[in-house]
Amino acid sequence: MRIxxxxxxxxxxxxxRLSANIERFQTYLDSHDIDNRPHIKTHRIPAIAHxxxxxxxxxxxCQTLSEAEVMCSAGIRDIFLPYNLLSKAKLRRLMLLSxxxxxxxxxxxxxxxxxxxxxxxxxxTVLPVLIEMDGGYERCGxxxxxxxxxxxxxxxxxxxxxxxxxxxxxxxxxxxxxxGESKMLLAQDGLDVERVSGGSSFVLWQAHEFTxxxxxxxxxxxxxxxxxVDAGVMTLDACSYIVLATVVSRxxxxxxxxxxxxxxxxxxxxxxxxxxxxxxxxxxxxxxxLSEEHGHVDVSRCDRKxxxxxxxxxxxxxxxxxxxxxxxxxxxxxxxxELEWPVLAKGW
Amino acid sequence: MRIxxxxxxxxxxxxxRLSANIERFQTYLDSHDIDNRPHIKTHRIPAIAHxxxxxxxxxxxCQTLSEAEVMCSAGIRDIFLPYNLLSKAKLRRLMLLSxxxxxxxxxxxxxxxxxxxxxxxxxxTVLPVLIEMDGGYERCGxxxxxxxxxxxxxxxxxxxxxxxxxxxxxxxxxxxxxxGESKMLLAQDGLDVERVSGGSSFVLWQAHEFTxxxxxxxxxxxxxxxxxVDAGVMTLDACSYIVLATVVSRxxxxxxxxxxxxxxxxxxxxxxxxxxxxxxxxxxxxxxxLSEEHGHVDVSRCDRKxxxxxxxxxxxxxxxxxxxxxxxxxxxxxxxxELEWPVLAKGW
Numbered sequence: 036m037r038i039x040x041x042x043x044x045x046x047x048x049x050x051x052r053l054s055a056n057i058e059r060f061q062t063y064l065d066s067h068d069i070d071n072r073p074h075i076k077t078h079r080i081p082a083i084a085h086x087x088x089x090x091x092x093x094x095x096x097c098q099t100l101s102e103a104e105v106m107c108s109a110g111i112r113d114i115f116l117p118y119n120l121l122s123k124a125k126l127r128r129l130m131l132l133s134x135x136x137x138x139x140x141x142x143x144x145x146x147x148x149x150x151x152x153x154x155x156x157x158x159x160t161v162l163p164v165l166i167e168m169d170g171g172y173e174r175c176g177x178x179x180x181x182x183x184x185x186x187x188x189x190x191x192x193x194x195x196x197x198x199x200x201x202x203x204x205x206x207x208x209x210x211x212x213x214x215g216e217s218k219m220l221l222a223q224d225g226l227d228v229e230r231v232s233g234g235s236s237f238v239l240w241q242a243h244e245f246t247x248x249x250x251x252x253x254x255x256x257x258x259x260x261x262x263x264v265d266a267g268v269m270t271l272d273a274c275s276y277i278v279l280a281t282v283v284s285r286x287x288x289x290x291x292x293x294x295x296x297x298x299x300x301x302x303x304x305x306x307x308x309x310x311x312x313x314x315x316x317x318x319x320x321x322x323x324x325l326s327e328e329h330g331h332v333d334v335s336r337c338d339r340k341x342x343x344x345x346x347x348x349x350x351x352x353x354x355x356x357x358x359x360x361x362x363x364x365x366x367x368x369x370x371x372x373e374l375e376w377p378v379l380a381k382g383w
Numbered sequence: 384m385r386i387x388x389x390x391x392x393x394x395x396x397x398x399x400r401l402s403a404n405i406e407r408f409q410t411y412l413d414s415h416d417i418d419n420r421p422h423i424k425t426h427r428i429p430a431i432a433h434x435x436x437x438x439x440x441x442x443x444x445c446q447t448l449s450e451a452e453v454m455c456s457a458g459i460r461d462i463f464l465p466y467n468l469l470s471k472a473k474l475r476r477l478m479l480l481s482x483x484x485x486x487x488x489x490x491x492x493x494x495x496x497x498x499x500x501x502x503x504x505x506x507x508t509v510l511p512v513l514i515e516m517d518g519g520y521e522r523c524g525x526x527x528x529x530x531x532x533x534x535x536x537x538x539x540x541x542x543x544x545x546x547x548x549x550x551x552x553x554x555x556x557x558x559x560x561x562x563g564e565s566k567m568l569l570a571q572d573g574l575d576v577e578r579v580s581g582g583s584s585f586v587l588w589q590a591h592e593f594t595x596x597x598x599x600x601x602x603x604x605x606x607x608x609x610x611x612v613d614a615g616v617m618t619l620d621a622c623s624y625i626v627l628a629t630v631v632s633r634x635x636x637x638x639x640x641x642x643x644x645x646x647x648x649x650x651x652x653x654x655x656x657x658x659x660x661x662x663x664x665x666x667x668x669x670x671x672x673l674s675e676e677h678g679h680v681d682v683s684r685c686d687r688k689x690x691x692x693x694x695x696x697x698x699x700x701x702x703x704x705x706x707x708x709x710x711x712x713x714x715x716x717x718x719x720x721e722l723e724w725p726v727l728a729k730g731w
Contacts, residue, residue: 040472041472042731045731085600099563119691122692124388144632144633147632167570174674174679175631175634176632176634177634178634178635211540282525283467283469283523284467284491284523285492286523287526295649301645302651303645303650324521327424327446328446329522329523343467343492343495344469344494355675355676356645356646360727362705381710383392383642
């Protein structure tokens with residue numbers, strides 16, 4: 036069966052490109068002696084996680100407990116969960132998970148550390164906790180070296196916690212100073228930083244410039260998307276994930292409508308290019324608006340214009356959120372369908 | 384069990400408000416002799432569709448074949464699918480569906496009509512086809528009265544198609560002229576317009592001002608969201624759908640982070656208010672950025688600021704796309720959990 040026979044919209048993955056992307060990045064990290072701990076939130080597919088492990092990853096990164104539970108059930112036993120887990124229910128699930136896999140987590144507040152300490156003591160296990168530091172992007176993370184020191188002391192003094200190191204997102208070279216100063220301060224307390232976890236696909240090939248890093252978390256490099264192409268991180272012909280769509284309407288000469296909207300392409304904006312994804316066959320077209328099941332496309336700049344019924348390939352702006360909208364993803368080689376993967380690791 | 388005990392993020396529905404919303408709008412349409420054909424893409428939950436039918440809806444509207452297949456299996460047998468269905472695979476599914484339910488569809492091109500004609504003739508059934516007209520919002524739809532006339536003639540002349548009427552989105556009063564002129568032109572061809580289908584929750588209480596309309600399609604009125612509140616269509620205390628979230632970080636005094644991001648709140652922008660949803664308990668806070676599993680909140684304008692571990696209620700910008708991200712939705716009355724509904728009618 037050819038992908039041209041699949042009903043649209045559907046997310047498809049070029050398996051040759053997928054393997055090549057996994058190999059290429061693993062080789063790069065290996066050459067710089069940086070551990071690879073890929074983020075599986077991009078694909079949420081155990082089979083791809085296993086491909087990453089077989090290529091040399093030391094473990095995986097999950098963003099939710101549900102992702103971790105599915106991946107653990109699928110046989111992956113070294114999981115990093117860089118998230119502040121707070122509620123009793125989530126801490127209980129974390130402890131159950133820690134019986135079956137090597138788990139590490141992060142915290143950026145005394146409140147989070149206290150929860151881990153109590154849960155681990157009750158479970159009678161030792162939980163490695165890394166401190167999340169602010170990478171300068173107004174996300175989670177401790178913002179001062181003194182804050183890092185306080186939290187490290189709290190972790191180190193808890194009977195059932197182990198100070199596991201430092202974590203930052205994104206890991207731009209600009210984070211080197213904050214990281215280096217924090218390490219010096221911790222050294223004064225006799226605390227060794229055994230692991231510095233960095234990440235972001237946008238600094239994929241600059242990972243080695245963040246010299247403090249011992250392991251890298253990246254998700255999107257397996258697929259690629261328009262934002263990564265715009266950023267110069269991946270070339271269009273390396274991108275493995277595409278949404279196949281069909282032109283269902285052409286209300287005017289200059290406007291066509293696809294059967295893919297915010298429920299398949301996702302409404303996340305592009306960082307650079309205008310619109311909601313690149314139509315590979317019509318690079319001059321612009322998906323200027325999404326409704327839920329329609330993508331509205333300006334084709335006024337196209338010499339040749341797509342016809343009703345024509346199939347096109349959309350490189351989405353953000354692969355992680357689009358992949359999440361599909362119940363299953365089709366894998367192919369040169370257009371020949373080889374498999375279907377359920378997108379299993381969903382939820383919280 | 385109280386909703387305060389549920390793990391977050393989770394979408395919850397206030398069942399009393401849900402019922403009241405369904406009743407209120409049905410009563411309004413009844414008073415104007417307009418048929419109610421609610422759009423189930425908002426909730427994708429058969430039980431809610433049945434509530435709408437029991438309140439007096441003449442049938443439902445679905446946006447994808449999968450939605451229609453699930454709803455039909457759940458016992459709903461009058462389904463309108465206002466979508467250009469083109470491929471052989473989709474036309475085959477449509478015909479199978481037409482054996483089990485009263486189905487009507489739309490077309491805005493000769494290509495779409497030709498596909499319906501062939502499929503219906505092969506099946507030996509008569510398929511009602513309405514013509515989709517452009518409501519002025521650059522979506523699908525025929526843009527000229529002459530275009531409407533041509534398509535109506537094509538439908539009428541096909542042996543197994545029935546000209547089912549006209550459809551428009553949104554159905555602003557401004558559409559009256561286009562609709563009225565089209566009807567006059569069709570009357571010259573001896574074609575009666577038995578059904579005029581309009582819709583949009585943003586013109587909910589102005590439905591009667593679109594005087595040509597015989598039936599109304601609206602989805603969001605059952606839930607409500609920030610866009611509808613901003614538009615003055617619903618009040619905050621009528622909104623039944625909320626995402627419960629937890630504050631997982633407070634990196635600075637003026638910034639907190641929720642455990643709800645674009646994979647639960649959805650990244651669809653607000654039409655009016657800034658940010659990605661209203662935190663009901665902190666109306667002065669602004670969710671200024673979403674990452675996938677985090678909502679980044681500016682609380683600088685709040686007198687009292689949320690603490691780490693605190694639970695909040697988020698009125699999302701667009702309820703349909705948020706609801707779609709959850710595998711199940713919890714129903715409650717005054718905070719007491721009463722049921723869980725799987726969000727069944729997903730996919731294409």
